[in-house]
Amino acid sequence: MPTTTLPQPNAETSPQAAPGQSPGTSDAPAAVVAETIIEPRKSWRLFDPKELNAYRDLFRFLVWRKIRVRYAQSAIGVGWAVIQPVFSAIVFTIVFGRMAGIDTGGVPYPLFVFAALVPWTYFANATTDGISSLVGEASMIRKVYFPRLFLPMSAVSAKLVDFLIAMLCLAALMVVYGRPPSWSVVLLPLLIALLVAAATAISLWLAALAVQFRDVNYAAPFFIQLGMYASPVVYSTAISVPDRYRLLYAINPIAGVIEGFRATLLGTGPMPWDMIAVGAATTTVALLSGLVFFRSKEKIFADVA
Amino acid sequence: MTTKAITVEDLSKAYRLGEFAERADTAVGALADVLRAPLRNFHRLRRQTGLTVDDRGDDVLWALRDVSFEVAEGEVVGVIGRNGAGKSTLLKILSRITEPTAGRAVIRGRVSSLLEVGTGFHPELSGRENIYMNGTILGMSKREIDSKFDEIVDFSGVERFLDTPTKRYSSGMQVRLAFAVAAHLEPEILIIDEVLAVGDTQFQAKCLGKMQDVATSGRTVLFVSHNLNAVRSLCKRCNVVEAGNVTEFDDTDEAIATYQELNAMPAENQIQLGRDNGADAFISAAIVAISESDLNIDVTATLRTKLGSLGCGFRVRAPDGTRVCEQGANVSNAVVVNPGQTATFSLRLREFAERVNGGDYLVDLWVSAPGIEKFHEVTCAGQVTIAPRAARNTVAVLTARRNGVSRIPVDVICTSSDQESSN
Numbered sequence: 001m002p003t004t005t006l007p008q009p010n011a012e013t014s015p016q017a018a019p020g021q022s023p024g025t026s027d028a029p030a031a032v033v034a035e036t037i038i039e040p041r042k043s044w045r046l047f048d049p050k051e052l053n054a055y056r057d058l059f060r061f062l063v064w065r066k067i068r069v070r071y072a073q074s075a076i077g078v079g080w081a082v083i084q085p086v087f088s089a090i091v092f093t094i095v096f097g098r099m100a101g102i103d104t105g106g107v108p109y110p111l112f113v114f115a116a117l118v119p120w121t122y123f124a125n126a127t128t129d130g131i132s133s134l135v136g137e138a139s140m141i142r143k144v145y146f147p148r149l150f151l152p153m154s155a156v157s158a159k160l161v162d163f164l165i166a167m168l169c170l171a172a173l174m175v176v177y178g179r180p181p182s183w184s185v186v187l188l189p190l191l192i193a194l195l196v197a198a199a200t201a202i203s204l205w206l207a208a209l210a211v212q213f214r215d216v217n218y219a220a221p222f223f224i225q226l227g228m229y230a231s232p233v234v235y236s237t238a239i240s241v242p243d244r245y246r247l248l249y250a251i252n253p254i255a256g257v258i259e260g261f262r263a264t265l266l267g268t269g270p271m272p273w274d275m276i277a278v279g280a281a282t283t284t285v286a287l288l289s290g291l292v293f294f295r296s297k298e299k300i301f302a303d304v305a
Numbered sequence: 306m307t308t309k310a311i312t313v314e315d316l317s318k319a320y321r322l323g324e325f326a327e328r329a330d331t332a333v334g335a336l337a338d339v340l341r342a343p344l345r346n347f348h349r350l351r352r353q354t355g356l357t358v359d360d361r362g363d364d365v366l367w368a369l370r371d372v373s374f375e376v377a378e379g380e381v382v383g384v385i386g387r388n389g390a391g392k393s394t395l396l397k398i399l400s401r402i403t404e405p406t407a408g409r410a411v412i413r414g415r416v417s418s419l420l421e422v423g424t425g426f427h428p429e430l431s432g433r434e435n436i437y438m439n440g441t442i443l444g445m446s447k448r449e450i451d452s453k454f455d456e457i458v459d460f461s462g463v464e465r466f467l468d469t470p471t472k473r474y475s476s477g478m479q480v481r482l483a484f485a486v487a488a489h490l491e492p493e494i495l496i497i498d499e500v501l502a503v504g505d506t507q508f509q510a511k512c513l514g515k516m517q518d519v520a521t522s523g524r525t526v527l528f529v530s531h532n533l534n535a536v537r538s539l540c541k542r543c544n545v546v547e548a549g550n551v552t553e554f555d556d557t558d559e560a561i562a563t564y565q566e567l568n569a570m571p572a573e574n575q576i577q578l579g580r581d582n583g584a585d586a587f588i589s590a591a592i593v594a595i596s597e598s599d600l601n602i603d604v605t606a607t608l609r610t611k612l613g614s615l616g617c618g619f620r621v622r623a624p625d626g627t628r629v630c631e632q633g634a635n636v637s638n639a640v641v642v643n644p645g646q647t648a649t650f651s652l653r654l655r656e657f658a659e660r661v662n663g664g665d666y667l668v669d670l671w672v673s674a675p676g677i678e679k680f681h682e683v684t685c686a687g688q689v690t691i692a693p694r695a696a697r698n699t700v701a702v703l704t705a706r707r708n709g710v711s712r713i714p715v716d717v718i719c720t721s722s723d724q725e726s727s728n
Contacts, residue, residue: 036416038401039409058441065427065438072429072470143421144442145401212350299404302397303320304350 130203253279414493423483
């Protein structure tokens with residue numbers, strides 16, 4: 001016996017309320033009642049700064065939880081953040097430095113490869129984590145509303161701890177080899193920002209895709225591994241990449257970041273501004289389109305995750 | 306006129322059901338299928354989304370269809386309905402976890418929704434850390450949690466284990482901690498799905514008490530539960546959800562009565578038991594429900610192979626799992642059936658409703674052949690809800706439940722038909 005729905009007269013709704021408005025912040029004046037309108041979304045949006053701000057404590061805890069949980073019940077703990085790039089550097093020094101004899105332009109190979117491995121390892125781990133962040137927290141997505149953007153963003157941010165620890169190792173190595181950084185080291189935060197932006201862009205795109213197509217989860221680690229060879233980690237762009245392909249090569253934003261790291265820290269040459277500019281352009285495009293894509297897919301996460 | 310806290314207008318939500326893959330019956334076909342699989346999978350995965358109001362295919366399920374209702378500010382409204390009726394979908398849309406396919410809802414006020422206790426709990430984190438994690442996920446700020454921290458810990462009763470990872474907690478302790486966090490949310494609108502059933506009896510009473518406080522504190526609450534007593538005591542008004550439709554009732558008792566009627570009378574009036582998988586016997590049954598106070602069950606069994614005669618047995622289980630009534634198939638209620646024929650059994654449990662307490666009763670059914678007692682058994686074939694005695698106004702005639710099985714007289718009428726089975 002089908003029951004009938006009682007039709008209700010259309011209620012008056014205030015037209016000024018934006019769709020998808022945040023459920024209100026705790027510090028909002030009590031007189032203003034937050035109004036949320038729930039309806040099928042048609043237009044595309046980037047993000048809602050007011051909402052992200054309302055949930056900022058959640059973001060902090062998500063990042064902190066990632067960091068806290070990662071090294072729980074582990075004997076070496078954060079030591080693992082050092083082991084990965086250090087061991088890779090040792091192996092690469094033997095294989096590419098000694099056996100293949102790759103030309104570094106006079107820089108000791110361990111230092112040459114480690115300066116690249118620190119940003120690269122961050123990028124690889126942050127994107128891998130970021131891509132699986134939605135699928136990994138599917139149970140949370142299905143049960144509670146919060147800005148979904150926080151999941152890939154927190155994954156990418158949490159990896160910065162590992163990155164900073166590895167940076168300290170790099171500094172130690174520079175002291176050992178007696179190579180002080182050039183004055184342009186002040187530009188390092190800029191490079192790091194580009195690095196984080198690139199990792200975020202890829203994570204947004206692929207995490208949203210991975211919710212619907214799990215293939216992404218399987219393919220991503222493999223392609224990221226291959227990506228290392230598309231970036232100047234074990235070789236130098238100036239020496240190994242023909243000049244006419246240089247800017248094409250720089251579409252990979254990590255290439256500019258790595259060469260920038262080498263230029264500022266090891267003084268391998270002038271800052272590769274051309275590469276950094278191309279990388280920043282691709283990153284901006286990827287980040288903005290990633291945001292739009294993520295936000296448009298966001299509504300289906302709970303249904304298909 | 307009071308302001309509306311929640312206004313729902315023509316809300317609909319469609320889901321696409323999983324499609325059964327067709328299987329090729331030749332080796333070449335199977336190989337072709339394997340090669341085509343990625344493309345097919347891609348389309349299947351894509352089709353899960355992007356449903357529109359015009360989708361009316363067989364594989365589209367409308368979990369909610371043109372639902373409209375209103376909740377006034379400060380009202381506590383119950384939502385009841387059977388499993389799969391659309392309650393959770395409704396709550397998920399109102400909590401913005403998922404988006405409606407059509408229609409809209411307007412919510413005025415800060416919402417917290419509680420579809421599960423302990424969302425975001427991580428087993429590696431300590432109790433203290435999980436309180437903050439869970440609290441912020443539910444929309445509290447760190448400052449808010451700081452100010453309520455002692456209260457939360459006190460309510461949960463796990464203060465001794467605050468710095469122990471929650472993976473070492475007993476499951477009871479975990480839900481108590483989780484509920485404690487949830488109980489201290491202070492939104493203007495609270496949406497709750499079936500979270501009272503946690504912890505031991507004592508803790509449940511505490512939770513119900515807390516819910517009473519919330520209900521009387523002037524907050525707007527949408528409360529989904531299968532615990533009809535809780536709904537009755539907490540809610541003044543109640544919505545009944547049935548097959549994607551919502552009916553509003555101004556009186557909770559009236560809503561509960563309607564819900565129980567729905568339960569007793571399956572919408573289809575005929576339950577298909579199991580899938581017809583080509584087995585030797587295939588049974589379908591209709592629980593024709595309570596007429597007067599008798600429980601009538603019609604069972605039809607179609608036979609594929611030659612077995613001789615078919616009998617029919619059943620068991621009725623109380624909400625706590627105890628058998629209320631059981632009768633095996635025996636010669637006196639067996640009927641000779643030829644392959645392709647259908648046997649019909651009409652079971653009548655006389656004065657069933659008068660002899661049992663209120664609650665949900667489950668019916669198991671089976672057919673037997675000579676030498677095989679349970680030739681084909683279907684557990685939980687159907688469910689019958691008996692209203693509590695108080696609501697029924699009948700004299701309690703609790704015929705002594707002996708060893709859990711009360712003496713309910715059963716009539717069985719069996720016939721066989723010559724009609725060909727349709728498949």
